[in-house]
Amino acid sequence: MPELPEVEVVRAGLEPAVTGAFVADVEVLDERALTRHPGTPADFEGRLRGRTIAAAARRGKFLWLPLAPAGPESGDSAVVAHLGMSGQLLLREPGAPRERHERVRIAVEHPRHGELAVVFADQRTFGSLAMDALVPTPDAAAGGFGSADPRVPTQVAHIARDPLDPAFADRAFRATLGRKDSAVKRVLLDQTVVSGIGNIYADEALWAARIHPETRAGSLPTRAVNRLLAEVRAVLEKALAEGGTSFDAQYVNVNGQAGYFAHSLNAYGRTGEPCPRCGRPIARVSFTNRSSHFCPRCQRRSRGVAVDDGTPRV
DNA sequence: AACTAGCCCTGTTAGC
DNA sequence: TGCTAACAGGGCTAGT
Numbered sequence A: 001m002p003e004l005p006e007v008e009v010v011r012a013g014l015e016p017a018v019t020g021a022f023v024a025d026v027e028v029l030d031e032r033a034l035t036r037h038p039g040t041p042a043d044f045e046g047r048l049r050g051r052t053i054a055a056a057a058r059r060g061k062f063l064w065l066p067l068a069p070a071g072p073e074s075g076d077s078a079v080v081a082h083l084g085m086s087g088q089l090l091l092r093e094p095g096a097p098r099e100r101h102e103r104v105r106i107a108v109e110h111p112r113h114g115e116l117a118v119v120f121a122d123q124r125t126f127g128s129l130a131m132d133a134l135v136p137t138p139d140a141a142a143g144g145f146g147s148a149d150p151r152v153p154t155q156v157a158h159i160a161r162d163p164l165d166p167a168f169a170d171r172a173f174r175a176t177l178g179r180k181d182s183a184v185k186r187v188l189l190d191q192t193v194v195s196g197i198g199n200i201y202a203d204e205a206l207w208a209a210r211i212h213p214e215t216r217a218g219s220l221p222t223r224a225v226n227r228l229l230a231e232v233r234a235v236l237e238k239a240l241a242e243g244g245t246s247f248d249a250q251y252v253n254v255n256g257q258a259g260y261f262a263h264s265l266n267a268y269g270r271t272g273e274p275c276p277r278c279g280r281p282i283a284r285v286s287f288t289n290r291s292s293h294f295c296p297r298c299q300r301r302s303r304g305v306a307v308d309d310g311t312p313r314v
Numbered sequence B: 001a002a003c004t005a006g007c008c009c010t011g012t013t014a015g016c
Numbered sequence C: 001t002g003c004t005a006a007c008a009g010g011g012c013t014a015g016t
Helices: A004-018 A041-048 A170-179 A184-189 A199-209 A222-241
Strands: A022-028 A057-059 A062-066 A077-082 A087-092 A102-110 A114-122 A128-136 A151-153 A283-287 A290-294
Touching (some): A004 A057, A004 A102, A004 A222, A170 A184, A199 A222, A199 A290
Antiparallel strands (some): A077 A128
């Protein structure tokens, strides 16, 4: 559930600590943390040990640490990280005690900050680390936030730019939405259309834009799409400014601290509580194996494409 | 080609 | 009290 704001908080925390740092040692404690790595744990350790980290970059929910070239034949690679639902990247003192669900520990030596441990911990093991090659972006713009390098890891190449990316193409996004026959919330969650949005911010943006989550994406008028995109950006930026959303101990920055955005949620997780706009209780419905939270009064289905879901129309 | 259901996983909580 | 079931859900794969 770390979404764009939470992952960006992690990236920003890592950036000063790892940029220019030398990887002194790598320990893989649980190989389930390497499900996206094509080789063995020993291969992962061997390919990372002795290298220097050049930056900390992010696109949507994907994070990567590009490595400085090790030599003319070394190729250009990066450590790719996805936090999944419960992954954490933590900065710890060297020799710090194991975290509760520690999976990988990377010991680094930074020219200014000295020795640090970068710890990957993950309770539910949906997250992963991998060594991956960098490939050019089709539009030649920076691959992600945090680096000007116009390349991304191969595992990120099919992921769309996120709405806060300066190279995000609004026009192409509107066109794609217009072609989609599936529910608008499903399209918002499709990382190949727009990245960085998960269940929390999808519900929040749809609430803010007053759009029913099951409205067919292709039926939305252009002005509704524009409103939605603006609200997506607003909610992501506000969450980022508040350090991200935390419901339990899983969503934390590199120091293990939680964000404050949970206090600002209007719909997500507020089933039965009054809509902050109109007072009607927030509804919760099961939708593509997830929960959707919305206001039945403020968020009506679009005219002409409605399917009766039992919601009274006034 | 476009779209969707199912699967992976574990700690917490609700219900009986 | 102790057990079981539901729930949290991102991204990939296989299926229609």
